[in-house]
Amino acid sequence: MSMQPHRVVIIGGGFGGLSAAKKLKKTPTHVTLIDRRNFHLFQPLLYQVATGALSPADISSPLRGILKKAKNVQVLMAEVTDIDPQTREVVMDEKRFRYDSLIIAAGVRHHYFGNDEWEAHAPGLKTIEDATNIRSRILSAFERAELETDPQKRKSLLTFVVVGAGPTGVEMAGAISEIAHLTLKDNFRNINPADTRILLVEGVENVLPSYPVSLSHKALNTLQNHHIEVRTQTFVTDIQPGRVTLKHGDQVETLEAETVLWAAGVLASPLGKFLAEKAGATLDRFGRVMVQPDLTIPGHPEIFVVGDLAHLEMDGKLLPGVAQVAIQGGAYAAKVIQKRLQGTSMDKPFRYTNFGNLATIGWSSAVADLPFRIRLWGFMGWLFWVFVHLMKMVEFENRVVIFVQWVFNYFTRNRSARLITNEWAVDLTATEAESTPAEWVTEPD
Numbered sequence: 496m497s498m499q500p501h502r503v504v505i506i507g508g509g510f511g512g513l514s515a516a517k518k519l520k521k522t523p524t525h526v527t528l529i530d531r532r533n534f535h536l537f538q539p540l541l542y543q544v545a546t547g548a549l550s551p552a553d554i555s556s557p558l559r560g561i562l563k564k565a566k567n568v569q570v571l572m573a574e575v576t577d578i579d580p581q582t583r584e585v586v587m588d589e590k591r592f593r594y595d596s597l598i599i600a601a602g603v604r605h606h607y608f609g610n611d612e613w614e615a616h617a618p619g620l621k622t623i624e625d626a627t628n629i630r631s632r633i634l635s636a637f638e639r640a641e642l643e644t645d646p647q648k649r650k651s652l653l654t655f656v657v658v659g660a661g662p663t664g665v666e667m668a669g670a671i672s673e674i675a676h677l678t679l680k681d682n683f684r685n686i687n688p689a690d691t692r693i694l695l696v697e698g699v700e701n702v703l704p705s706y707p708v709s710l711s712h713k714a715l716n717t718l719q720n721h722h723i724e725v726r727t728q729t730f731v732t733d734i735q736p737g738r739v740t741l742k743h744g745d746q747v748e749t750l751e752a753e754t755v756l757w758a759a760g761v762l763a764s765p766l767g768k769f770l771a772e773k774a775g776a777t778l779d780r781f782g783r784v785m786v787q788p789d790l791t792i793p794g795h796p797e798i799f800v801v802g803d804l805a806h807l808e809m810d811g812k813l814l815p816g817v818a819q820v821a822i823q824g825g826a827y828a829a830k831v832i833q834k835r836l837q838g839t840s841m842d843k844p845f846r847y848t849n850f851g852n853l854a855t856i857g858w859s860s861a862v863a864d865l866p867f868r869i870r871l872w873g874f875m876g877w878l879f880w881v882f883v884h885l886m887k888m889v890e891f892e893n894r895v896v897i898f899v900q901w902v903f904n905y906f907t908r909n910r911s912a913r914l915i916t917n918e919w920a921v922d923l924t925a926t927e928a929e930s931t932p933a934e935w936v937t938e939p940d
Contacts, residue, residue: 601804656755660696790845
């Protein structure tokens with residue numbers, strides 16, 4: 496009678512979960528990878544979908560295709576609704592799957608700091624749906640401005656506010672500036688897209704606050720050269736349809752802005768609460784799970800938490816929520832499981848190797864904070880950014896498509912994926928609709 500293989504359940508097909516699954520593909524285990532989607536999303540390039548430079552399929556790869564040669568890995572498209580550490584089962588609606596080892600790599604979602612009602616007016620960027628929604632909002636603002644006859648309303652339509660000046664916020668603001676000043680040049684007859692006003696709002700003193708101060712200053716200069724107004728030490732106190740309120744010190748200002756985008760914070764997956772309630776895990780104030788040096792939770796050596804959902808400090812600093820932390824964490828958890836199956840234990844705690852942090856500001860400009868105090872900016876930083884992101888792509892086909900697209904975009908400053916595909920496709924008031932020739936109004940695909 497043959498022994499049943501060690502059952503590993505992985506929740507999440509992002510960087511951490513996929514890394515663990517790939518590391519376990521030649522081990523005597525049965526791996527079940529569960530994700531709500533059937534694809535792996537390359538999140539670092541999600542902002543390029545949101546700004547029309549790339550299409551969703553360019554940065555997505557089917558999980559089954561990636562893992563088709565891993566015969567011991569089963570992929571399930573489902574949502575985990577509960578975790579039972581006592582019976583060692585994960586629950587998906589009415590189905591339950593037993594595990595011997597559990598790797599949770601569920602990631603994070605948007606955090607509005609107790610103002611969840613803002614999400615409807617200021618979307619964040621975490622999913623493909625978020626990206627296409629934001630893309631439609633940005634492009635629709637220009638389309639609506641072309642139809643608008645009221646100068647004040649037109650000004651509001653051409654005002655964009657990006658909240659949060661971390662890498663995502665900086666990249667979004669830079670891309671919107673490029674759309675306004677380069678991509679859409681000569682595309683309209685009633686408006687000049689270069690009249691667009693872009694504000695980047697950050698609560699602390701510097702943009703890219705996790706980067707060295709010298710690179711933050713370089714990024715600030717580049718942003719300003721891209722016609723972006725940067726407001727540091729400024730907080731958002733209210734967001735309403737077409738309006739955002741900012742506070743800087745004792746000064747309060749309300750801006751008329753039809754498009755507000757959120758890049759200011761993240762909140763951990765609700766699975767963290769399940770671990771707190773069922774397994775006694777401790778959560779930080781953002782809902783992340785406090786893990787031990789081997790990425791397990793106290794009292795449950797069979798449960799690993801990796802990636803953005805994990806709270807782990809190294810050398811006195813909290814590990815950042817970036818792809819490399821998740822990739823290395825997933826690989827480490829897989830190695831611990833392998834060691835246990837061999838009857839030994841992992842003698843070293845998880846140690847994150849930082850290969851560098853990158854942020855791009857439009858085409859041909861980026862900042863790079865690399866090991867050994869190597870710092871790049873401008874065009875050299877951008878070339879390095881291009882190389883790293885192409886090499887990180889999961890599937891070769893994606894690399895080729897994106898490289899060709901980037902070369903085309905670099906020389907033409909065009910963004911071929913400028914499609915308005917959701918409810919924003921037709922966003923006209925009754926008055927506008929009555930005064931608009933019928934042939935101008937088209938139905939969305």
